[in-house]
Amino acid sequence: MADAVADAAAYLSGMPATPVPLERTDRAPWVWVSAQALRSRVDAQALADAVREHPAVEAVAARADGWLEITLAPEWVDRTLADLAAPAGMPPAHLPAAPPAVLGRRTLDNPGFVVLLAHARACRVAGQALAGPERAGQATDQDDAGAFHPQALRDLSDPLDVVLLTEILDAPRRLVATAPHQCAAALLAVAAAYLPWEERCPAIATRPGESSTPQHWARARISAAGLGVLERGMALLGITAPERI
Known part of the structure; x- marks a missing residue:
């Protein structure tokens, strides 16, 4: 924009x-x-x-x-989230990998671990989405995905939805190889917003008999975009992250 x-x-x-x-x-x-x-x-x-x-x-x-x-416009925000979630355009790693000692301290006061943990959680959500509603034991509606309207993104009212979506939309301008400190700050902001969001704002309907709602679809889009931002930023910083922690 x-x-x-x-x-x-x-x-x-x-x-x-x-x-x-x-x-x-x-x-x-x-x-x-x-x-x-x-x-x-x-x-x-x-x-x-x-x-x-x-x-x-x-x-x-x-x-x-x-x-x-x-x-x-909600339609533009939805397209932006889709672009951020797409694997194409992943930047190469220009910087050396972060020292294992920095990333190895698995506590939430370690920014590196916060980023890795958020990435792992986002990978888990992505895996659940790929598994499909049948694998999760949900009621299904084959028209759910096609019926999604970007207005569902705007209808999200939980403060955690608002914070995470804001950080995701603000991150791309800071993900530049020439400013690693800005890249790291953007990653941490997205990761710190993602962790409490993932705990309280379900992106996947997993309860038996539960149907996916527009809210689920909207949050799944946000989660996928957050994963894309984290992967791009870590690639720029030369960090390779496991999908599970």
């Missing part, structure tokens, strides 16, 4: 524009703000009008301080 806003600013100014990362608000993961108009020295209202029809944008407003307030 930041690239699209920058492209619009470049069109308005007639000069190349460096994308300004969107910043979260207290209404994230749905509402974000951009300082692109200020950075590119273009009229904020004109920039808002230029990006209004972008598929990522559900609503946009120019604030009096020159910032744009952008509300993301």
Whole structure:
């Protein structure tokens, strides 16, 4: 989304524009703000009008301080989660593997272990999803997946859903090989949000006779995207993680 806003600013100014990362608000993961108009020295209202029809944008407003307030469309968020979950584009490991001593202390005060544990939990959820409802003893509905609507993502109201989705959407801009400290911080933020979420917010219907709901499908998408972010970040940092801990 930041690239699209920058492209619009470049069109308005007639000069190349460096994308300004969107910043979260207290209404994230749905509402974000951009300082692109200020950075590119273009009229904020004109920039808002230029990006209004972008598929990522559900609503946009120019604030009096020159910032744009952008509300993301659920359909775009759903596509972004799918892109993050896809295996294609996995970055190579440019840095040496982290020392085993750092990753070997299996306590939650060890950031490396938190990341590895979150990755293992996300792998477990992915395995349960692949097993299918029949393996889990659930009632099934072959139309469940096809009936999923991205609005189900917005309907998630648990604070843990909100926090994890925000961290996942904010992580990609920080997963760069040239800034390992930013990459590590993004990984830890996603991992720290994932662990309590996985315990309290089921992504898979596992109880006998339980049908998958739109809430389950939405959370399964979030979990898969979280796994993708963790795998990409660890690859950049040269960390190889087991699927089980």
